[in-house]
Amino acid sequence: MQRIRLVFLVFLASNLNAQKPRIGIADSLYATGSYAKAINAYASLGTTSAGLQIARAYRAIGNYEKALLQYETIVKESPALQIASFELGKLLLKVKDYDVARKLFSKLVAINNQNPEYHYYLGEVYRELEQPASSLVAYKNAIEIDSTHLRSLFQLGKYFTIKQERDTALRYVDTGLRFYEKDVSLINLKALIYYNDGRFEKAIPWLEKVLALGEQKEYVYEKLAHSYYKEWEFESAKETYTELLKFNDSNSDYYYALAETYRKNKQMDSAALFIRKGMDIQRPVLAKGFMALSVLAREKDDLKLALDYLQLAVKEDPNDGMLFFRLCTLIDRYYKDPDLKLKYFESYIARFGTKVPYFSMMAKKRISELNEEIHYAKESTD
Incomplete structure (x- = not known):
């Protein structure tokens, strides 16, 4: 009996020694990205660890269907091997099989409640399933176990x-x-x-x-430029908007924002230049540009030019109630004829009604005042 046992141990050691070079070759192929050859090499070994490497190789080349089958086989044959279940769960999450992934990660959490990664990925699954309350619990469990768990x-x-x-x-x-x-x-x-x-x-x-x-992203520059502008750091805002235009020089909003920065900095000519650039890009939708030019003209006390630009803006976008109300107020300021003023305010009420209660209230108040003015003007001439 001892002789038989000795022969078996010698055979087993000899077999393991024979496998070592083959494992080394398969691992080398896998490590260098020769995944198809690595799969064939691992397949000849027939061990659980080799099967796990085959699953990983299939995943690496993007053959998720075969990777899933391989992982599922390993999990079925070796249910105590948590690494296989863990990697299978992550792959299920990747292919959006969320319900199966949830069950798997829940099982892993039950097996090993002190592993923060299991809780984190369970949270990820719940997040994808749009169950925020459960995802928050999972993330909080992860950081309770590991307070440095950055992803949670x-x-x-x-x-x-x-x-x-x-x-x-x-x-x-x-x-x-x-x-x-x-x-x-x-x-x-x-x-x-x-x-x-x-x-x-x-x-x-x-x-x-x-x-x-190193996060040189468009949205970062956009938010930084706007922040500089809001904090009256105009030079920094101009520099950042200029950088922003390198990402997308066909976005008219960036030109208008840059123009507004120059306007705030009392550089009216530069502001007008960038408004026009924005308008050139924005064609044929020019209402915003004409509106901005009107504001510049008003700040220069050129009410006639401001009125001309505002009329062009209204012509471009006749359904914008705010633009039309601005036109009413500018006509009210520029012209002396109360009948002309009344006509515009009544037109505003007729066209836009009570869409913006504040504007409607102001328009009705002005209509009342103008009617009274016209009435007394007639009485004085009778």
């Missing part, structure tokens, strides 16, 4: 940012930044929290950090 902290910060719960959002974001102060996602989120809250002075340094860390 980010998701919690993001959720409360969207909900405009600033203080709660900042608490999660700041917790993450204490562990890794250069995390771009968290820095970006902190900038967004302040920006959305209208705290542009606080948003600026965080937006600047995002750019400094």
Whole structure:
């Protein structure tokens, strides 16, 4: 009996030694990206670990269907092998099979409740299933186990940012930044929290950090430029809007924003130049440009030119009640004829009714005043 046992052990050792070179070859093929050859090499080994590598190779080449089948086989044959179930769950999440992924991650959490990754991915599944309450519980469980779990902290910060719960959002974001102060996602989120809250002075340094860390994205420049403008940092705003135009020089809004920055900085000629550039791009929709030119003309006390531009704006967009009301008020200011003024205000009420209660109230008040003025003017001539 001992002789038989000895022969078996010798055979087993010999077989393992023979497999070592083949495992090394398969691992080398996998590591260098020769996945098809690696799959064939692993298939000849017939071990569970080799099967797991086959699943990974299929996933690497994008053959998710075969990867799923391979993972499912391993999970069925080796249910205690958590790594296979974990990788299968992540792949199910990737292919959007959320309900099956939820069941799998829930099972993993039940098996090992102290693994923060299991809780995090369960949260991701619930988020995709649009079950925010359950996803929040999962993310919070992850950071309770591992207070440095940045992805869970980010998701919690993001959720409360969207909900405009600033203080709660900042608490999660700041917790993450204490562990890794250069995390771009968290820095970006902190900038967004302040920006959305209208705290542009606080948003600026965080937006600047995002750019400094290499996130040279259009939306970052757009928010930074607007923040500079709101904080009256006009030179910085102009520079940033100029950079923004390098991303998209066909966006008329950027030209108008740059023009508004020059206007605020009392550089009227430059403002007019960028308004016209915006109008050239925006053609044939020019109402916004004519409106901006009208504002510039009014600031120069050239009411006639302002009126001309405003009439062009109304012509371009006759259904814009705000534009028409502005035209009424400018005509009221420029002309002396009360009958002409009355005509325009009555036209506003007839066309736009009570769409904007404040404008309608002002128009009706002015109509009453003009009728009274016309009435007394007639009495004085009788």
